[in-house]
Amino acid sequence: MSQKQHQQEKQEQLPQILVLGPPLVYKNHEHEFAKRFQILKPWESSLPIHLFLSTYCGSIQAVLTSGLFKITADGVLCHLPSLRLIVTTSVGLNHINLHECRRRGIIIANAAGVSSEDVAELGVGLLINVLRKVPAGDRYVRTGIWMTNGHYPLGSKVGGKRIGIVGLGSIGCEVAKRLEAFGCRISYNSQREKPSVPYQFYSNVCELAANSDALIICCTLTDETRHMINKEVILALGKDGVIVNIARGAIIDEKEMIKCLINGEIGGAGLDVLENEPLVPSELYAMDNVVLTQHVGVHTNESVSDRFEAVVGNLEAFFSNKLLLTPVLNY
């Protein structure tokens, strides 16, 4: 057998996976994936996606997807009759038709816990940057205004602020841990009270807001949490209050929040996510008390690398019939 044939045979012995997206984690580690798996890449084909899937993916058991690719029942899942595992490089599952997956008994593995620190530290960074007006200060210096004006408005102290964490999961806990070191007082709202944590629990997010100086949104987007941060909650937070969102844009009623920002009914906002990314409401551009980042919570070298390890680990476990690293239970 020739070298090439040998290689080809070796390739063909590798387990097959379908990649959808493709996710950044895949793009940055393409060679590593190729060493371990046979990859089906719909984006390299001229066929429309449903045709590619129905033609080539009949025996596909495992899919690797980004958090943005919509895995629908009619457009995707119906063309993958042998599908048993979906590995998503995101933590969120909103892009997957969970009802259909449940019906078919498809296992889902995500990146939960893998990049909690990256997201949490961005949340803390956004809070400090809003309170201490860092991007606005940076603009002030770069545009030469400091030279001529010399008087920059005062910021607000971080320490001692009451922080309300919405959703005390892995990310919420990392946020709490960090802000405690600044002398902040932590309380939270969650689906269920967690007796093992030392923070004050509020069963109602409005009450949490009324007793906080800043809200940090760290929960998942579900039917219950969609627009959970509404006008009532925002007004309860108050005119010096700050909202930081490192979860999903749709958890906040964006239109209401913008109105409140315009009317000075809330102090400021640090937003890594928006309802209709990448569309940004232009009213936000002029606001100095708002800091905007483009969904970069997990956009670090370390996170991409850590998520690569998790994804490969899950896929390899699946193909050797071992326990998955990060399966989503009870979705």
Added chain:
Amino acid sequence: MESIGVLMACPMNPYLEQELDKRFNLFRFWEYPSKPEFLKSHSQSIRAVVGNTFAGADAELIEALPKLEIVASFSVGLDKIDLPKCKEKGIRVTNTPDVLTEDVADLAIGLILATLRRICECDRYVRKGLWKKGDFQLTTKFSGKTVGIIGLGRIGMAIAKRAEAFRCPISYYSRSEKSDCKYKYYPSVVELASNCQILIVACPLTEETHHIINREVINALGPKGFLINIGRGPHVDEPELVSALIEGRLGGAGLDVFENEPHVPEELFKLDNVVLLPHVGSATIETRQAMADLVIGNLEAHFLKKPLLTPVFSGKSVGIVGLGRIGSAIAKRADAFGCPISYHSRSEKPNTGYKFCPSILDLASNCQILVVSCALTAETEKIIDRKVIDALGPNGILINIGRGRHVDEPELVSALLEGRLGGAGLDVFENEPEVPEQLLELKNVVLQSHVGSDTVETCKDMADLVLANLEAHFLKRPLLTPVLGDI
């Protein structure tokens, strides 16, 4: 107190200005087009200066204000105040420590996150509408990175505490290693820079720390390293920093301070890996109010003759009678304890760095511990009399290592019994070995039996000198320590 002249060096805080105006006769230095004219007309009425990080009290200003008693700084840093000059003239100095520690530490972390996670750049990108065009570049995570802190004082420790919550291993450089400290010590800044990824400047600015961040340190920090400066601009060799950033020899920088504020090197404006702030370390509403209250509190305490709230020279004030060899040696030791030193002598001695008091009454009124260390002569007999003791007062301490007859002993005893003097440490008495019995009962008095030079080493040296002088005389050689010269 409305007649007391207070000079505010530059605009710094409207609330502070307003409160100073209410209580004192406030002069706003920046409102006078000719400073020399202003000083000519008003220098005699100014008893206090309020300064900050931009303008304080340099030697020139201090010399121009002969009635200056106190400089209250609206900052914790003292690099704009000529401290030796203040010590020399007995001018008290206060600053605003502790109230701003947390704000500065918070900002240091905010700068780190803004720099490493490129928050400002991202914010600019989004505002330009570029999100639609594609993904932002990958950044690097802060959590878990090694942090090196230069200066582990109040601010340095507060930064360490916060960085620890981000799982960062902490190391530091300080003038000397701190005992009981769990962080790793490096004896040089270059070594610290070689062994950390994020280097933070948090020490005071002094002659030694000027340009402590130089080319060598920057290169040691390297292309993946980050510099955060919340100290003073002159801590960093700015041109070196700029070229390192442009050439990629340094990963990035978060800067709250610059060598010549408000001038910022324009080359930095084009860089994406730097965050630039207009010296806002303590610039929060809450903290500036607390700082202003401290300034007012210190000034009021001074003029009402109460203890200062946050004095810079925190040791007790020591007054020395007789600045000869012994007096100077005492001064040097007390200085090392942070005590402001003043002295009385027959005439002023040049270049001592200590405040001269032409009258002993003056000296006693202005110190807390009065030390007698002059020679006993007809003039200095009973130099410590009732008037001096009363001037020293119920919180004052008298230390006599001179001669018993320097002190009016019955007066001293009655003052101690009546509580008119705070306490005394006495090595000598008028009629040794007799000691007034009443002193034996007192708890605020320490009595020694004339043991000033009674150490094994010194007694031997003294004996050797006596013998050597005798030998020299009888062998017709020059005396070693003649008191009266050879006639």
